[in-house]
Amino acid sequence: MSSSPSARWRNIDLWTALALIGVAAYAALQALSFDAGSRPFPLVVASVLGLAAVMQLVLSLREDPKAPLGSADLLPAGACVALMAGWATALSMGLGFGLSTFVAQLGFLALAGMRQPVKIAGVALLITAVSYTIFVLLLEVRLPRSMLQAIAPGL
């Protein structure tokens, strides 16, 4: 009970409990629209999830957070996810594997603390070339169509 208000608001238990209550409520509401044979099990599971999440919420309000969530927990992971989401979007837009992967790897290497631009570019290029060779040329993974399709499939 002695934690500062800001630490309490950075308590991950509190936020996950709230999110889970939302998920459980949505799942239960959706379940009500299912036919009679498909309804009971999702309804029971959603109710159990909701109940457990409410208990978690109460506990998180009563207890001090053991390790409040900080930007160090969120930013690196968030940036990684953003880079991969960008990679998938670029691939779906036809930018091709080569360019998308190269840019994404540049981002990962910079994020992980590599600072020399030439080294970053070299390593990113190497990863892109090796992964393309293994997955597309050897394992024959069919990539989405790209603007460089004429040079090599999926590139």
Place this chain on the structure above:
Amino acid sequence: MDLILLGFSVLLQPSVLMMLVLGVFVGLVVGSIPGINDNIAFAVFIPFSFSLPVEQALALMVGVYCAAATGGAIPAIMLRVPGTAAALLTTLDGNAMARRGHAGRALSIAMTSSVVGGILSALVLLICAPLLAQVALRFGYVENAALTVLGLSCVVGLLKNNILKGVISAALGLLVAMVGFSQSTGFPRYTFGNVNLIEGIPFVPLLVGLFGVAAALELMRDIVKERGDESAQTGLPKIGSMRLEGSLLRRLMPTWLTASAIGNFIGVLPGAGMLMAIYLAYDQAARRFRRRFAGQPGEPEWGQGTPEGIAAPEAANNSVTASSMVPLLSLGIPGNSTSALFIGAMALHGLVPGPLLFTQNSGIAWMIIVAFLACNLVMWPLAFVVIRLVSGTVFAIPRSVMVGVILLLCVLGAYSDGNNLFNVWVALVAGVVAYVMNRAGIPLGPAILGLVLGAQMEASFANSLLIARGDWLVFIDPVAHPISAAMIAVSALMWLAPMLGSLGRRIAKAR
């Protein structure tokens, strides 16, 4: 005996054996890279194993699974950084022995202990899995429903301090398992009108996300956190002689047997996990050391380089590997989260683990069993090659390069399961969810089990209640369904024991 020979006849095909050896090699190398664990290796390999014949794919998986736990000991001893969580306690005595100039001896004890533990565990798998499958073949809907309850109760009940988060995790897994057409009526549930979800969330990309992507996000977080905290890296200890004297082998025999027994017992319990096994084995070894060797001339303090301190956790962690396959192969319930990944690998080839595997695909079932035995035999000489290789090269790869590579391998693996970009999004979302769960201390194990058992649980309960005309007491009827009643009783104990324990402690405190 014929069935064991059948297993060997499949395994000893040159291409299958080659995949097993490759898997052992990859597992040892992967396990020895801090931050890259067997889950990541699995998550990356599963989608690509689709292009291999089923025997080769599963031999590869067995090799990786067995060897990764062993490989984790190499950086634990050489760098004091466990390659996998299973090598956590090996860092203590292992690195202490290495720093005293006996790195080769420490590595040799670790490898030999792993192999002894692995072989004993493979024997347990060889004996128990088919027997348990025979029993499970007689199960009807009621027993199957009780079995799913028992599986989930074991996982959640063993969490002791965090039952609430275990329940949340299991419920989340069950909820995700319900996405797609209902098995009983065909009604689409939680599909959001997306055709990709009609048959449920694609399992392989989901596993790739939960294990691979989440682990890569954790790795990036660690790298960024540790960037300003680069402590001066001391050079690697010299490996030196790796010979173990006969007297030492005789001295370690009781430790190996005890640790293997603990590992095997924990391994067959769904969800108990390797960590519990290594802690219990380490504790038992400490008691024996203090009783027999502490204070004698030339003997270090416990935790300062004792042979038992290396042998116990290493024998225990490898004992868990094969024994965790007992419930998976015989009942379809994974012993731990890594063995749950086998379900994904088998599903890609149209195989369903469980008692029917032994009747419908006996060659494959027995091949998996004998592969665990064979891979430990292969691992022993190969481990010594990998130790030299890893010390020279793998430890030099910067972690900053690994995150991008792992993520790329994960998303490409997810994509290649049907060449569908939707799978990449599934893997990313699953990775984020698993990362948040890790940060929030919500265990992943119950969710995985919920995912695996969800459909079976719903169908078994629905059919049982249909046959019993809605009578819920059918599950605890000791006359008509004694096995179900026993399983429900054990499940209730799993839930009540921690609660009663906590209540007892509160009462004692109040006095």
